[in-house]
Amino acid sequence: MSARPFDAEAVRSLAPQASFSLEGRVALVTGAAGGIGRWLSAGLAAAGASVLATDVQEPGLVELCDTLRDAGATAAYVVADLDDVSAPDRLVATAVEQFGAIHVLVNNAAVNKRMPILEMDVETWDWITRLDLRVPYFLSQRAAREMIAQGTGGSIVSISSLNAGYALEQISVYGPAKAGLSQLSRVMALEWAEHGIRANAIAPGFMDTPLAAPIWNDPEVSRWILNRVPVERPGRPDELVGACLLLASDAGSFLTGQTLYVDGGASAGGRWFHADR
Numbered sequence: 001m002s003a004r005p006f007d008a009e010a011v012r013s014l015a016p017q018a019s020f021s022l023e024g025r026v027a028l029v030t031g032a033a034g035g036i037g038r039w040l041s042a043g044l045a046a047a048g049a050s051v052l053a054t055d056v057q058e059p060g061l062v063e064l065c066d067t068l069r070d071a072g073a074t075a076a077y078v079v080a081d082l083d084d085v086s087a088p089d090r091l092v093a094t095a096v097e098q099f100g101a102i103h104v105l106v107n108n109a110a111v112n113k114r115m116p117i118l119e120m121d122v123e124t125w126d127w128i129t130r131l132d133l134r135v136p137y138f139l140s141q142r143a144a145r146e147m148i149a150q151g152t153g154g155s156i157v158s159i160s161s162l163n164a165g166y167a168l169e170q171i172s173v174y175g176p177a178k179a180g181l182s183q184l185s186r187v188m189a190l191e192w193a194e195h196g197i198r199a200n201a202i203a204p205g206f207m208d209t210p211l212a213a214p215i216w217n218d219p220e221v222s223r224w225i226l227n228r229v230p231v232e233r234p235g236r237p238d239e240l241v242g243a244c245l246l247l248a249s250d251a252g253s254f255l256t257g258q259t260l261y262v263d264g265g266a267s268a269g270g271r272w273f274h275a276d277r
Helices: 008-013 037-046 058-070 087-099 122-150 174-195 210-217 219-228 237-248
Strands: 026-030 050-055 075-079 104-107 154-159 197-204 259-262
Touching: 026 037, 026 087, 026 122, 037 050, 037 058, 037 104, 037 237, 050 058, 050 087, 058 075, 075 087, 087 122, 104 122, 104 237, 122 154, 122 174, 122 197, 154 174, 154 237, 174 197, 197 237, 210 219, 237 259
Parallel strands: 026 050, 026 104, 050 075, 104 154, 154 197, 197 259
Antiparallel strands: none
């Protein structure tokens, strides 16, 4: 393969509005009505993608799509229970029916329940691993089959977690499931590279989302987190958009099989405790 010519056209193509553009592409986002999912959907739409949003409850999807359309974006939604084994076929088929193709899949939907290992039961273990690992596995499989048939390649972005590499007590199932999702991204990257499909993961740190509200409302836990995170604040869901656009667009064309930690420096190492925080 010859080197890319360095000329005026090449320089113009490096502009963010060009390299990060998703114009003409179709993105499917799971868990789209949640605290992180709606911002990822918005970021993809703002970059020009047609977004198919899915979640288990309709009201949040209606609000999301109305907001995106008010902003001039193209969006549709489908209510789906990812626990249904037919969901992958249905979701990908809907994306193709609504917008003609699928180019980007964001595996964002996830569940968790904090329990000590000694109290964990099989039903809860199965529920977490099923939705956090099995569902994105088979949805990615179905999306990749469509991308291969289209012959246009694509990008799969899975939302992993800081817990994939940093253990916390009472998170003995969610953490391993997210670690599995990061590893799955590596294997997908290897198997599907020849088809022009890239697969990566984003590992958010301690985020300010509705689901995390009990953590931040506990003064002792929040104090521990603020001492652990170098930037000394929770992350905002909109701060994940840049990483998602990098991985979904041509700006990240040589990025595959990676997990990007977006965690305010929490995974960089430890600091001495600041007693006044």
